[in-house]
Amino acid sequence: xxxxxESLKSRFRSFVEEVRRENxxxxxxxxxxxxxxxxxxxxxxxxxxxxxxxxxxxxEQVYPETLAQLPFENYSYVVFLDLGSxxxxxxxxxxxDKHKVLVIxxxxxxxxxxxxxxxxxxxxxxxxxxxxxxxxxxxxxxxxRDYKEVKSLVHLAIVGALGDRLDNGEKRSFKGIxxxxxxxxxxxxKIEARIGLRLFGGSSRPLVQALASTMDPFIPxxxxxxxxxxxxxxxxxxxxxxxxxxxxxxxxxxxEVSILVTGLVKYLVWDHDVSPKEAQEIxxxxxxxxxxxxxxxxxxxxxxxxxxxxxxxxxxxxxxYGTALAINLGDRGTHLIRAIDIAKNYRKExxxxxxxxxxxxxxxxxxxxxxxxVVLEEATPKYSGPLASILSYAVSQRVKSKKMLGVAVPFSxxxxxxxxxxxxxxxxxxxxxxxxxxxxxxxxGGHPAAGGALISRDKIKHLLExx
Numbered sequence: 001x002x003x004x005x006e007s008l009k010s011r012f013r014s015f016v017e018e019v020r021r022e023n024x025x026x027x028x029x030x031x032x033x034x035x036x037x038x039x040x041x042x043x044x045x046x047x048x049x050x051x052x053x054x055x056x057x058x059x060e061q062v063y064p065e066t067l068a069q070l071p072f073e074n075y076s077y078v079v080f081l082d083l084g085s086x087x088x089x090x091x092x093x094x095x096x097d098k099h100k101v102l103v104i105x106x107x108x109x110x111x112x113x114x115x116x117x118x119x120x121x122x123x124x125x126x127x128x129x130x131x132x133x134x135x136x137x138x139x140x141x142x143x144x145r146d147y148k149e150v151k152s153l154v155h156l157a158i159v160g161a162l163g164d165r166l167d168n169g170e171k172r173s174f175k176g177i178x179x180x181x182x183x184x185x186x187x188x189x190k191i192e193a194r195i196g197l198r199l200f201g202g203s204s205r206p207l208v209q210a211l212a213s214t215m216d217p218f219i220p221x222x223x224x225x226x227x228x229x230x231x232x233x234x235x236x237x238x239x240x241x242x243x244x245x246x247x248x249x250x251x252x253x254x255x256e257v258s259i260l261v262t263g264l265v266k267y268l269v270w271d272h273d274v275s276p277k278e279a280q281e282i283x284x285x286x287x288x289x290x291x292x293x294x295x296x297x298x299x300x301x302x303x304x305x306x307x308x309x310x311x312x313x314x315x316x317x318x319x320x321y322g323t324a325l326a327i328n329l330g331d332r333g334t335h336l337i338r339a340i341d342i343a344k345n346y347r348k349e350x351x352x353x354x355x356x357x358x359x360x361x362x363x364x365x366x367x368x369x370x371x372x373x374v375v376l377e378e379a380t381p382k383y384s385g386p387l388a389s390i391l392s393y394a395v396s397q398r399v400k401s402k403k404m405l406g407v408a409v410p411f412s413x414x415x416x417x418x419x420x421x422x423x424x425x426x427x428x429x430x431x432x433x434x435x436x437x438x439x440x441x442x443x444x445g446g447h448p449a450a451g452g453a454l455i456s457r458d459k460i461k462h463l464l465e466x467x
Contacts, residue, residue: 011121
């Protein structure tokens with residue numbers, strides 16, 4: 001029987017009230033991306049304000065190898081954030097009945113299990129599409145907001161949702177619970193939403209840098225290359241400098257914005273053999289809603305919430321969880337300086353891996369009937385997701401006949417972590433991986449548009465054959 005949000009809230013509240021009452025130490029297990037870090041920061045702040053002790057660990061996924069390494073025996077209460085719903089059977093097998101477990105997740109859940117000891121907060125259980133209408137961070141905030149301690153951190157819910165690219169409504173707006181939480185943040189004067197160019201870093205960043213730093217969408221020949229962006233702007237009639245200073249995105253006139261958009265379409269069609277329709281679709285993704293944190297100054301990397309989420313993703317993927325938590329809870333100073341430096345290193349490594357994938361694409365790709373798999377032995381597991389997202393756009397012209405793209409990176413001596421992205425709308429990646437995982441024997445799941453798997457090296461080709 002389908003649950004309601006109110007029934008989920010009741011179960012959540014019972015768990016939280018017991019934790020507050022017992023004041024026993026809690027183990028938090030969270031994903032490390034922007035959504036996971038935002039969810040964790042909200043939960044950590046709530047527990048801290050209520051003097052509940054906790055320990056935290058950040059993981060790739062709830063794999064058997066991961067669960068085996070965690071000291072569950074030292075804790076009565078365990079909280080999973082942004083993961084767990086697809087692996088309830090593994091959690092139950094590893095933890096047993098001695099612990100009470102809370103799972104807050106928006107990924108497609110596995111079949112119902114005996115969950116007396118697992119409180120699962122998942123939108124799908126209430127008939128809500130968790131892949132489009134809510135992130136784990138907005139769920140965490142939504143169910144904690146009755147406790148006024150977290151109201152000041154409402155922006156973190158939106159940061160997490162942006163990190164998962166859930167601004168999937170018209171003109172990059174939000175839907176469902178995400179929209180409800182955004183409206184609350186706007187009403188409280190915390191966030192401003194306005195339509196403009198969605199170039200990386202907001203309107204205060206130099207135009208050349210913003211264009212070169214934009215990876216969503218990936219613009220071939222321009223993303224990652226400031227010199228090429230400078231020359232491109234001059235060629236289409238937009239002067240990148242005002243005197244000795246680079247112009248900002250915000251300095252563009254309405255006419256110049258139109259020139260930029262038209263110039264990008266022509267550039268993609270003429271210089272990169274992109275069809276006019278696809279070029280228009282890419283460029284349309286550059287215009288839409290931007291979201292700004294009004295408690296920050298425009299020159300701050302936290303002002304534009306997309307840049308904020310990008311910063312958190314970098315910190316999580318380079319293991320700087322403490323820095324992420326400090327920033328999310330309001331610390332700045334040396335924490336922010338360190339975060340900016342880490343983000344630069346992360347983007348530099350990501351750009352290097354993208355270039356490598358481009359240059360060696362034919363050499364490192366495995367072709368299935370409907371799927372292409374890019375195998376990057378040089379990458380670490382935390383890069384597979386971002387690489388899959390970017391490459392699904394960057395190499396779209398080379399894989400037109402495929403329905404799905406995957407990026408496989410070494411997880412251990414005998415296993416790959418594989419991140420998949422769909423290339424056509426007629427495939428549900430998460431459910432496909434869940435079904436195939438039972439047939440072949442691997443761990444896998446996710447969302448309709450994106451998913452992941454942990455699979456032994458000797459089963460990779462078999463997986464490609466039957467997708």
